[in-house]
Amino acid sequence: MLNNTQIRHCLDVMAEMFPDAEGELVHSNPFELVIAVLLSAQCTDKLVNKVTADLFKKYKTPEDYLAVPLEEVENDIRSIGLYRSKAKNIQKLCRTLIDDYNGEVPQTKEELVKLAGVGRKTANVVASVAFNEPAIAVDTHVERVSKRLGICRWKDSVTEVENTLMRKVPRDEWSVTHHRMIFFGRYHCKARNPNCPECPLLDICREGKKRMRKTG
Numbered sequence: 001m002l003n004n005t006q007i008r009h010c011l012d013v014m015a016e017m018f019p020d021a022e023g024e025l026v027h028s029n030p031f032e033l034v035i036a037v038l039l040s041a042q043c044t045d046k047l048v049n050k051v052t053a054d055l056f057k058k059y060k061t062p063e064d065y066l067a068v069p070l071e072e073v074e075n076d077i078r079s080i081g082l083y084r085s086k087a088k089n090i091q092k093l094c095r096t097l098i099d100d101y102n103g104e105v106p107q108t109k110e111e112l113v114k115l116a117g118v119g120r121k122t123a124n125v126v127a128s129v130a131f132n133e134p135a136i137a138v139d140t141h142v143e144r145v146s147k148r149l150g151i152c153r154w155k156d157s158v159t160e161v162e163n164t165l166m167r168k169v170p171r172d173e174w175s176v177t178h179h180r181m182i183f184f185g186r187y188h189c190k191a192r193n194p195n196c197p198e199c200p201l202l203d204i205c206r207e208g209k210k211r212m213r214k215t216g
């Protein structure tokens with residue numbers, strides 16, 4: 001497992017590699033971001049952006065999503081995986097926003113996580129990106145990178161990964177670290193084919209060393 005100095009080094013290297021890392025889901029307000037993150041579960045940001053380009057023109061408010069039958073929302077997002085349950089959650093979430101929050105998206109993680117279809121990850125992304133609240137959302141990339149490098153244990157749950165990162169990463173770097181780790185995982189330390197031979201972290205990475213021993 002990496003010590004604090006090594007973790008600091010990882011964060012600095014990722015910052016150098018991806019200085020402009022930021023969320024890639026296109027949105028122009030917190031409500032659109034919630035919908036986009038909800039749609040992005042098990043689906044690429046690219047596909048979500050393609051669908052929301054039209055979706056956000058047609059539906060601008062929670063009321064808009066409730067003014068049409070469920071089947072119509074389903075149809076408008078049908079190229080996205082799990083579109084049936086996502087459409088249902090969108091309408092449920094819109095109902096809650098109208099009934100409990102005056103049609104606005106609540107700002108705290110505790111409130112966000114109670115909305116339909118919004119898990120811890122979505123709540124963290126929205127709190128961090130839309131409201132600048134420090135948060136580390138653990139998605140598949142953040143989890144994989146943290147475990148490969150040995151910042152977290154292989155057996156850690158997503159919540160344990162999140163807690164470890166919140167302990168080890170300075171609070172004012174949580175949000176930016178989340179984005180940099182996603183970029184590092186998406187474009188460099190990829191799930192199937194990580195670029196270990198050219199990785200600046202190879203000398204401290206347990207997974208990288210193992211892979212290089214195998215191929216070497």
Ligand code: SF4
Binds near residue numbers: 148149
């Ligand atoms: S050495 Fe390989 S496994 Fe380790 S962080 Fe770099 S790319 Fe990922």
